[in-house]
Amino acid sequence: DTGVSQNPRHKITKRGQNVTFRCDPISEHNRLYWYRQTLGQGPEFLTYFQNEAQLEKSRLLSDRFSAERPKGSFSTLEIQRTEQGDSAMYLCASSKGDRNTEAFFGQGTRLTVV
């Protein structure tokens, strides 16, 4: 499978715990995005990488959230001290090129904070 891969697919955690999600983009794609989606809403932008550089972060991304893409390939999204409001689907997408081109999404990681 050469699409965007996300792990784990599901995560249930207790409030206050830290969680980390992983995204493996399509191999030739240099752009990688993280989005969050809740029921009945469209995906909300969290952060964006071009290669290993984090070029944009949403105001939605509090200091409990951090993302990395250390070698310009896979990326991790960490949420510290999780809160119930963090429960959502976390989607990763990747794209290539310098212009705005199609973004391909992974199947997402569904986080439930209890």
Next chain:
Amino acid sequence: RKEVEQDPGPFNVPEGATVAFNCTYSNSASQSFFWYRQDCRKEPKLLMSVYSSGNEDGRFTAQLNRASQYISLLIRDSKLSDSATYLCVVSHTGRRALTFGSGTRLQVQP
């Protein structure tokens, strides 16, 4: 005001009907426009890009009106398999990320 606004629906239509969705965007610097489709509990997938001159892909037609800042999607001869949420997506040169609307839900009924 949201940057991209859509009527959430649901639009309930019979098989074979023609249905149209509109989407408005607030940033006049928006340069690229897309329609994505999202099935229940699945990831969004690109349905079609939207070009300035309008474009068609089979039963689907997309139009862009820059003066009024809206995008439309027309689906002809609706199929049961068209039932999904349709997401309007825009981006502009000052921001590389795609901005999504909340989506319009379509339910095609037999």
